[in-house]
Amino acid sequence: MAATVATTETVPEKLVRVSVELFASQGYAQTSVQQIVDAAGVTKGALYHYFKSKDDLLFDIYDRILSLQREHLEEIVARGRGAEATMRLVCEDVLVTSIEWMNEGATFFRSQHMLSQARQDEVKRRRREYNDAFERVLNAGQREGVFRTDVPDAVLIAHFFSDVHYLSQWYSSRGPLSKEKVASELTDLFLASLRPVPTN
Secondary structure, X not given: OOOOOOOOOOHHHHHHHHHHXXXXXXXXXXXXXXXXXXXXXXXXXXXXXXXXXXXXXXXHHHHHHXXXXXXXXXXXXXXXXXXXXXXXXXXXXXXXXXXXOHHHHHHHHHHHHHOOHHHHHHHHHHHHHHHHHHHHHHHHHHHHOOOOOOOOHHHHHHHHHHHHHHHHHHOOOOOOOOHHHHHHHHHHHHHHHHOOOOOO
């Protein structure tokens, strides 16, 4: 489900929304700036006031999701709860927000290879920052003895985010599972995979 369109939608929010719709329906490469401004009901001058290029629009789609998830992660960590409780809240938030912004996320991941090299490098940098913050939660649990240490951190983290990235392939808001139910169940499975393996 895409983010809800507010009645007080700003010009940049409208430009991002219609860009997502056009990129999803006809592809990033096939969508022109003129089509975007026509669909948004604004001038090219208005678009270029907020975004330097179509690249900037595509990057902004991703940046909005990642910035929101990073803000939530930092707020959850600041609560000072144990590592397992913190990891649960972080994972559930990532899954719920990814479902809420599924169209935006799917659109970005299909088209990110078309970004300029500078923008691709920026995406990698911001993704690494989030990954490092997520890994710190994992490491805290390892120090507490509640998360396993026999599997490399990168593998454990990839295991979780592979589920996140696969959501758009199967989840539908019109189906029987709510976003909260999916988030809870997938988080349960991930946390079970993090628990130390008993030794004989």
